[in-house]
Amino acid sequence: MSTRIGRQSLRYAGLITATLAAATTLAGTGSETRDVGAQPPLPPDRSLAIGHRGSAYKAPEETMAGYRQAVRDRADILEGDVQLTADGHLILMHDATLTRTTDVEERFPDREPWRPGQLTLEEIRTLDARSWFGEAFAGEPVAELDQLLDLAEQTRTPVMLELKQPGNNAGFEQALADELRSRGVGADGDSRIPYVLVAGFDAASLQEFHEIFPGPEIVYQVGDVPDDEALESYREWADHLMLTVRMSSGADVARVETAGFSTMAGTVDSDVDLRMAIGQGYDSIITNHPERALQLQRRNFREPVPQVQVESIYANAPGDDIQPETGEHVSLLNTTSAPIDMSGWTVRDQAGNIVRLPDGVSIDAGSLLRVYSGPGTDRPGHVYADYGRSFLNNSGGETVVIYNRDGEIVTVGSYLAYPG
Missing domain, CATH: 2.60.40.1260 (Lamin Tail domain)
Known part of the structure; x- marks a missing residue:
């Protein structure tokens, strides 16, 4: 069983991120650089903001442009979905196919149904992953796991990696474990990434990863609030539980945390849902709009009514x-x-x-x-x-x-x- 970072130390991971990110400068496109800037005043016991697929409301999801935007938005943790290419490389892609977020159908019309595992890494690098965002992101490629981990090391930002589509990605648990070990992740490692969390909806895939590599902490994305018997069964391999804020109450969140788990609300984007997650006391919030999740927690936050x-x-x-x-x-x-x-x-x-x-x-x-x-x-x-x-x-x-x-x-x- 891995050592849980728990509620207080998960918040501490966010404080590490905030402190070190203030002194970090990100390389943009060409000669452009962007200073992350100072962390705005936030209460010390706030909910952490997890940048879902980057900052997906501002930049194309699962691209490095999106993850750099999430760092600029001061996300505490960067989240991505891990899948395998045909030649065994790890990329970041949410869907079972590449069609929604890239131009794969135009470039490779004979590869239906266009799963990531049907294309090599070099072929995937040719895709335009701008999605619907337009010319400002023209040519933006699909993000590779190596690139996200490089950014996490550079900015000292924790990451949460979801094991996505396990039925289409045989062996990616071992591949992910090997990559993380190579970067010093684990109890005895020297990784520059403050924390690595591994997440998923598939309990069997998560347990397999945990058996291969018990170093990273496990996030089980259960959705509905589990009863006490289910909570007890998760204790052997899970450290954090993701719940659906629309299905939970503050009492549910407190009960799950009392059972020894850190709580995550996901995926939460509107002001109504964000305020629910904050009010119910979730440790962290998975969101496509991390900047907003933090804005709503600032003391005395006020803003004009939108037009x-x-x-x-x-x-x-x-x-x-x-x-x-x-x-x-x-x-x-x-x-x-x-x-x-x-x-x-x-x-x-x-x-x-x-x-x-x-x-x-x-x-x-x-x-x-x-x-x-x-x-x-x-x-x-x-x-x-x-x-x-x-x-x-x-x-x-x-x-x-x-x-x-x-x-x-x-x-x-x-x-x-x-x-x-």
Whole structure:
């Protein structure tokens, strides 16, 4: 059994990150450099912010641009999903295939279904992983595990590595263990990375990794709050539990921590969900927007009301979710006393689905704009994306992010759904 860093020492890992990152300068593109800067004032007993796939609301997920952004956003821990290439190299990729976040279908049209394990590392290096972010990130490649670990060493930032898609990545537990050992990770190692956590949803894969290499601490992503019997069964191999904030209470979090586990809320992005996680007392928060998770914990934090807010999310329409002229939609509110041009603005859900508003769309002063995923005829206050399928989550809750035409986050909204 590995030695748990537990609640206090996990927070200490974050303090190490904050202290050392202030003196670190990151290399950007070309000759550009970016100073991480001083850590803003935060309470000492705050929840840590784990940068989910980097800082995925600001830069393409699982790319080095995204991880550098997460460091600039002062994420306490950097999270990535580990998978194997055809020639046995470890890369960072969330999905079972490369299609959602890269141009793999265009470059390798004969490799369907385009799993990471079908391409060599050199082939994957040719892919453009900018996703939907546009020309500012043109040519940004898929991140490799070596690159993330180099950044973690440079900035002294802890990392959390998820064993992703174990059914498609036979042997990656051993490959990850070998890579971490080579960098001195472990009780007797001399690693420059303050902490390494290994995470996953698959208990068998996590236990196999723990047997191969008991050095890193294990994060079991259970979701629902486990009962006492389940907690006892996890104690032999798990150190941290990731729970779903919409399914938990402060009492649940306290019970899990009393049983000896550190708690993580995941994945949490909207202000409503972030405030729930902070209020329930989670040790750390896994989020696509680490900067926001920290902002909300600053003492006396205040901010102006955004010009556009998510007024509501109508995810579960009667009948077909994408029926013509009606169905699922997001309602956006203009909080100002003047019209707002919404041309080129973007609505993005938590799974990465994108609706981009066409030219000529606006919201009248103090009025609503309803953005539908289905087909219809655009008219004042209503715009139809004709997305081709439903994308708002009917049962588990949903988070949407609104970006202006310059790609800047304007607001984030969510609705909550509970079982039963």
